Amino acid sequence: MSKQLPVAIVGAGPVGLITALGLARYDVPCLVFEEDGRLSLDTKAGTTLTRTLEVLHRYRALEPVLRAALRVDEIGDIDRATNTPRASVRTYELTEDTRFPFVINIPQHELEPVLGAVLEERAPGALHLGHRLESFTQDADGVTLQLDTPQGRQEVRAAYLLACDGGRSVVREQLGIAVSGHTLAERYMLVDLRVALDVDNPRDYPYLAYFGDPQEWMILVRQPHCWRFLYPLAPGRPEPDTAELEAKARRFIGDVSDLEVLGTNVYTVHHRVADRWREGRVFLMGDAAHLITPMWALGLNTGVLDASNLPWRLAWVLRGWASDRLLDGYETEQSPVAIKGSGEMAEAARAYMSGGDEVGAMNAGDWGNAFTRSLLGVSLDVDGTGDWSMVKVGDRPTPVRTGDRAPDLPVFGPDGGIVHLHDLAADHVLALHFTDARRRPAIAGPEQPGLRRYVVSRWDAPLDSGLRDSALFDPGARLQRRLGIADDTLVLIRPDAHIAAIVPIAPTAERDVAGELYAAMTATPEREEVHGQW
Numbered sequence: 001m002s003k004q005l006p007v008a009i010v011g012a013g014p015v016g017l018i019t020a021l022g023l024a025r026y027d028v029p030c031l032v033f034e035e036d037g038r039l040s041l042d043t044k045a046g047t048t049l050t051r052t053l054e055v056l057h058r059y060r061a062l063e064p065v066l067r068a069a070l071r072v073d074e075i076g077d078i079d080r081a082t083n084t085p086r087a088s089v090r091t092y093e094l095t096e097d098t099r100f101p102f103v104i105n106i107p108q109h110e111l112e113p114v115l116g117a118v119l120e121e122r123a124p125g126a127l128h129l130g131h132r133l134e135s136f137t138q139d140a141d142g143v144t145l146q147l148d149t150p151q152g153r154q155e156v157r158a159a160y161l162l163a164c165d166g167g168r169s170v171v172r173e174q175l176g177i178a179v180s181g182h183t184l185a186e187r188y189m190l191v192d193l194r195v196a197l198d199v200d201n202p203r204d205y206p207y208l209a210y211f212g213d214p215q216e217w218m219i220l221v222r223q224p225h226c227w228r229f230l231y232p233l234a235p236g237r238p239e240p241d242t243a244e245l246e247a248k249a250r251r252f253i254g255d256v257s258d259l260e261v262l263g264t265n266v267y268t269v270h271h272r273v274a275d276r277w278r279e280g281r282v283f284l285m286g287d288a289a290h291l292i293t294p295m296w297a298l299g300l301n302t303g304v305l306d307a308s309n310l311p312w313r314l315a316w317v318l319r320g321w322a323s324d325r326l327l328d329g330y331e332t333e334q335s336p337v338a339i340k341g342s343g344e345m346a347e348a349a350r351a352y353m354s355g356g357d358e359v360g361a362m363n364a365g366d367w368g369n370a371f372t373r374s375l376l377g378v379s380l381d382v383d384g385t386g387d388w389s390m391v392k393v394g395d396r397p398t399p400v401r402t403g404d405r406a407p408d409l410p411v412f413g414p415d416g417g418i419v420h421l422h423d424l425a426a427d428h429v430l431a432l433h434f435t436d437a438r439r440r441p442a443i444a445g446p447e448q449p450g451l452r453r454y455v456v457s458r459w460d461a462p463l464d465s466g467l468r469d470s471a472l473f474d475p476g477a478r479l480q481r482r483l484g485i486a487d488d489t490l491v492l493i494r495p496d497a498h499i500a501a502i503v504p505i506a507p508t509a510e511r512d513v514a515g516e517l518y519a520a521m522t523a524t525p526e527r528e529e530v531h532g533q534w
């Protein structure tokens, strides 16, 4: 019965909005409740990383975001005292990994309305502003929300409740979930400036640059319409006035003809995570689950990883394609990434900016640095073995492993046209049989909803092979080589583009390995005996 109920999202920050777009992508009805009467006007996150761009692409919301943003293909790392560039992160090293080998700068208060507008197109009327969640109860079939709305108190029934209500999450508090971590003594000062540094006073700073300095580090961000500076305010120091900020900016960039402070924000920085992320039909996401030091753009973008992981799972369960066990993987996979991955990396990056030791992710080789810093290098613990990673290492792409995000390379589809791997996987779990299409491999199996089987080969499947409709042509075996896998290998890829399994296969054997793996992954009743988290 609960299958007909919508999924309720509380909070229309970036994580709530992107999660709603994800649910809309999978045709899951959802309602978004935001207590404020408008989307946030606060100047907050300024950089959106490549992995987030991929998620927005999957949720069909990338183009309007790119139109409003500034694309950046190199992240500078500069010693402030000597103005000497250290190792910069060149995202254009990632052309064999992603269609979007860049990050973007866009202020969060400009990103949110773009996301809100796309959501209105996809799910008209789903976003309810001025609706504050007061309390909720849950039972076996759903969740009942009590809302304070412009029309008075309202009760809404939903299949699940997704708490995207930020660092002070009411939902988390009501569930009695503890938060552990600490708050930094220093605060961060963020200043948006109008200053002509392109033609009149050319400085040629990278569009995104981290200036390390034991005295006072600084981050410089070229926003679409202005420049942004971010630096720490020592404990107890009062907020500087406009004249002070202008003088500081001039000390940093040198004398310029004209300069105006457009806006400022001083904020307290936390490093805190919730002890549990799920309670029955209620899930914590984004800042409600983890407040990460917003260094290296790891605040907002770590929340988007949650919004990448949960929507397809909910869709699979609500469509009856998977058991409730599929939902457990959300916390198992994302919490180590947030707590130990992003959280610890952001703290290490903060120390590095103040002159501390080089962070692992800065000496990982050109490709490794670019991958880790923009694709959030994550390998997820897809099978419950505890094996995950936040960092990739190497000057050149390395072979993929189970749990990795699959590279988004093109192949030629059954219809003849180019199709990228992430697009093929977006709606299905892909079973890719890398084997010689000429030998008529046995890749078929009983129909399982949500699973699609293909043979991938540099030998185009002959029209009389019976495989033509389920064959992907991989000229020069480019995809297979990038994956780094041997002939006769099956690769299972999930809708969020993470690799669920890599196993050798006997191409002519009758055993339906793909079907068995998929049934174990979705924990469908007939396979309950097969354990593992996906």
Ligand SMILES: Cc1cc2nc3c(=O)[nH]c(=O)nc-3n(C[C@H](O)[C@H](O)[C@H](O)COP(=O)(O)OP(=O)(O)OC[C@H]3O[C@@H](n4cnc5c(N)ncnc54)[C@H](O)[C@@H]3O)c2cc1C
Binding pocket: 010, 011, 012, 013, 014, 015, 016, 033, 034, 035, 036, 040, 043, 044, 045, 046, 047, 108, 131, 132, 133, 134, 164, 165, 166, 167, 169, 170, 190, 265, 266, 267, 285, 286, 287, 288, 294, 296, 297, 298, 299, 300, 301, 302, 303
């Ligand atoms: C000044 C600043 C700079 C930052 N810079 C960066 C950066 O450069 N890069 C980066 O990655 N991250 C940065 N961050 C962090 C980033 O802004 C957050 O990680 C991000 O906003 C989290 O998104 P969210 O959707 O989880 O939560 P939020 O953006 O906090 O959204 C939560 C929403 O829930 C609503 N809400 C709360 N309670 C209720 C309720 N009871 N009922 C209904 N609605 C409710 C709130 O009004 C809000 O709109 C920065 C943060 C700050 C403050």
